[in-house]
Amino acid sequence: MKQSIFKIVSNKKLADITYEMVLQGDCTDITRPGQFVNIKLDGFFLRRPISVCNSKDDILTIIYKVVGKGTEVMANMTEGEELDILTGLGNGYELSKSGDKPLLIGGGAGVPPMYMLAIELIKKGVTPTVVLGFNKKSEVFYEEEFKALGIKTIVATADGSYGIKGFVTDAIKGLDYTYFYTCGPEMMLKALYDNTTTSGQLSFEARMGCGFGACMGCTCETLYGNKRICKDGPVLEKEEVKWAD
């Protein structure tokens, strides 16, 4: 974990209530895709945990949905403004288990971490297939960015207004894959847990206090014991996940 000040390079709307913020600062503690950052905002007590979409040299890209007052403030920030950010939080995805044909499945606000994951897998000589799930066409983002990486990119919308009609579980039917990585709403994670044929890694969300393991505010039970989603997660292996009744 590192605390540092980042400067906003750009902040633009990508889709319905979805924004991309590019920041410049010290990214040296971001070591794996699937990690997150925790952002201090003036006027708010708790920091805002946001997953890393990409990190290269001193440039950090995050994508966030405006879901409350904090993210609303973020959406109104402009180039040159500064943010106090904790970086390098969470365990991130373990790449070595991917096999040669991993499947990356992102749903809504769970799409961003798939981008850096795809880049890192490609660097290792592995070509992933990516499946992106959204509610409707106006919420779709980053399809072109994934395609530009030269990987097969499948988009599904729940209402059928774009791409495959249905959920990501419909979109992955018939695909041939060696392993899966996913991030998205818990209902989607559960559906994938039940409908995937291989092992995989799932990234969970929670209301957090600190984001770095101190407060026990986001502890979940797993088959391998209690884990703090912020510090021991947010990525859990499929084999250890224990679903609430």
Add this chain to the structure above:
Amino acid sequence: MGRLSVNLSGLVLDNPIIPASGTFGFGYEFAEYYDINILGSISLKGTTKDPRYGNPLPRIAECSSGMLNAVGLQNPGVDKVISEELPKLRKCFSKKAVANVSGFSLEDYVYTCEKMDKQEEVGILEVNISCPNVKHGGMSFGTSAESAAEITRAVKSVTKKPVYMKLSPNVTDIVSIAKACEEAGADGIAMINTLLGMRINLRDKKPILFNKSGGFSGSAIFPVAVSMVYRVYEAINIPIIGMGGVTTAEDVIEMMLAGATAVEVGAANLIEPYACKNIIEGLPAAMDKYKIDSLESIIGGAH
């Protein structure tokens, strides 16, 4: 003794800053971020007789200038705390820690305190009779003078180290409870625990926390804590560890002027992992600014 040092029931602290229980784990995890030996002491994660998972999620909700938590005393149980957590702490912390103990019956408190009292790493026992986030026990022992005194007596009878009773602000008269603890033999008072609070989600129109209500902490509660410490200081002759919303070096000075001998920093650690370090480093300049030679000399100075 340096100008920052204070004497807490015979335990000399280099400075009065102690991270509050539940905001600093068992200490060693913060050693990744800075040398935790700069701290006066550390109040360890609340420990119970048996392991506890705590409450289901969500356990956290945000408020203006503060937060709610309903963690529910998650901890591995006293035996594992002694066999696994304390040895890890010892590797990176050479000072004495404050053992924070909770229970669900008189026997629980006695059992856990007796065990923690024997640990070399422990300098002071902080008996939490004020946790608002568990259904039985916890706060229910700290809301009447009689039961607070009963727990104090029982714990004192099986321990050798100083016993500080951690009190709840969610009572009609905290002064009478503090006095009852003193009369029952407590060596000091730790105050205040969190205030009961609730937030309701406007989207689903239900409380945000699974536990419905939780403990309100953060800078918003600072004036409440200062007022209670001030009133209790006038009524008792044992030291007070003051806490509740302390965020800056100036807050520490204010809390000590109200009557605290040492000061715990809680929620601030969760927002600023370096909060305690920043406060300790900021104290000399803040003391100079307000013409304070030594912290020990200002305890209760507002009276």
